[in-house]
Amino acid sequence: MSDTNLALTEIAPCTYLMPKRGHMRVDGLVITSPELMKNLELERPLQQVAQVAQLEGIVNYSIAMPDIHWGYGFPIGGVAAMDAKNGVISPGGVGYDINCGVRLATVPIKLKELSQTTQEALLKAIYINVPSGVGHGHRGQPLSERDYHDLLLKGARWSIEQGFGFSEDIEHIESHGQIEGALIECVSTHACERGKNQLGSIGSGNHFVEIGEIHDLIDPKTAELWGLFQGQLYILIHSGSRGFGHQVCQDTLDHFTTFELPAHLDPQLAAAPLNSEAARRYLAAMAAAANFAFNNRQQILHFVREAFQKVLGIDPKEIRLLYDVCHNIAKFEKHEVNGEQKMLCVHRKGATRAFGPHHPELSDLFQTTGQPVFIPGDMGRASYIMAGLGNPLTWCSAAHGAGRAFSRVQSKKRWRHENPIQAMKKQGILVMASSMATVSEEMPDAYKDVDLVAEATENARLAKRVARLKPKMALKG
């Protein structure tokens, strides 16, 4: 490392140790590759890895995923497990967009079966059916107090009971689409107000609905088990808990930042002991926001299924959810520490859980393969479906995306004099969006090469590549 004092030593393929120093309680562990390091600004995110290593009760390592970049408190792509007895919980280790995540569904036809005109009609139908962008939200009535009570308690099952999807979907959602312990009384009125018109909408920023084809089958055996085939259409949805979750995080930070914090710690690492009332309330509110997010993605998929039915006559039930993963969350999980099973609170901020084969929480379909892990790249090049390997070094975690290469400001400047939608069309990719500025910010050249991230993830034995996806249509906020 040339630009930082936080020197890294390779201890295994694509696995680097950042020895503890100063106030660090544990070492840092960075999953990356020489190619990724060449193109990454690592100094600030690694400083954040070192800061996270100073938190009370952190176990083994402060971990960085291959798509690490500068975040709030934790880096994006940061993982840390805290001892459930004497550790802390930090909202900075979850993020503002609680349970931001990705779900992937498959369509039983091939992309090549769709003409250009049909593809355009399909994207238009999705654009009309799925609310996107700033201020676009819920298509029906605002959520009532009763709705909130039920959906926060039941998770994605609530939307299915309302007709948004099928009971089979539940087996294909992380934690069965419901984080236990949600309490509406731990959520502010402002959070409920922000969320009441936003359920079932993708929002703005880097959130999207993407349609494309399964381009390369890298692990045909796993692909077959999961019902994937070459050229198959897929639907990839990226969204989170919208204003509801943002406000839960904000309210908690407003509270936690009043606590005394050691002077050497970033205020965004404000934390509370896991056994405190403050932590209990945050965990209950975070669970509520996570359940809001599961419902959000459930309803978005429903609207996309409707669009497919309208344009292609495909029965919504034939559009099968493969999996739904969270990548901004803290969860209680049992892991082996020094030969003993211990309950840990695993913070994953811009990181995906990647349980390996035979994990008791996984449904039968994934028992022999490990859970699906999705690594979206950008709307022009590729995304990946991977299978978790349950690597104990990272508490069974993997990367969550490609990560940005250029800032939003730079991207907008680069595309100021060109129509980015037309530029994408020339590359064979159809894009619709509520805001042209968002498309400029999200152009493929703004992102790093997802191939390198997937390769490092596999080389470090976090997850193995199953299929490489090629985007064809994208709906942006």
Place this chain on the structure above:
Amino acid sequence: MSSSSRRLFFAMPLQVPHDAFWEDPIGKGKKIAPEHRHLTLCFLGDVAQSSYTELLHHLQSVPPTPPFKMGCVGYFDKLLFLPPKIERVVAWHIHFFVPSQVSDYQKTLSHYLANQNLKSDERHLFTPHVTLARYPLHKEEWQKQFHPLPLIATSIDLFESLGHSEYVSRFSLKLIPPFESLEHTADIAYLVRGQEFKELFIHAQIALCFSFPPLIPYLKLEVMPALNSLRDVIVALNECVTRMDIAIGCPFKAVSYHSHMYEKSNLLHWEMIIDV
């Protein structure tokens, strides 16, 4: 204008965020290009070459330095057709956060010029505005396009008119920018400056509006919250974000608790990072 005179005026050039209507308004009228739009402070008219030379010399030796050292922030709050009744030009009116700051300086500048035997045109009460186009106008078309936009003014210039609504600066007094955009890989960042927390809050609000102008109606303009720390500023900014998200939706998740703040030249400097 004779060849031995110059058409002069003092004005503040303005910076506004990227906006389609500001940059290329639709509507009849002799339009003034965005780079030539300004807030006129004192119009001197045609000034003899000798007086111009004297003025330049005086400006350099005893500049009309304003009592404020930072740039002025505000927003366009309404459409105007000026002058009243005749309506020869279409203009956007400016609401400054500290309205007296600019109007008081305008009077000071007028006295300064009078002391140089230069009389500025003061037929009308000073109304801070920017002219977008001149007669002939289609009022309805212009009315449809108006929407509030934030602005900052970071210099006071002596301009010379070159004709055809083109101007060139002959003298400039630079003010400290209230904020500047910073590079941030994933989100939006600004370096915000202020003499105290209240001013930091005002400047931060306008910076937020530069990223998303529809936030303007949700700003805290009149009643300031108690602001005794950066934490108070962040909490108050997030109240604006929350109000907007509830009302119409907001592209910002929140203003983060990133608290890198330092003092330099008696000014607070804060790196504000907005999660989007």
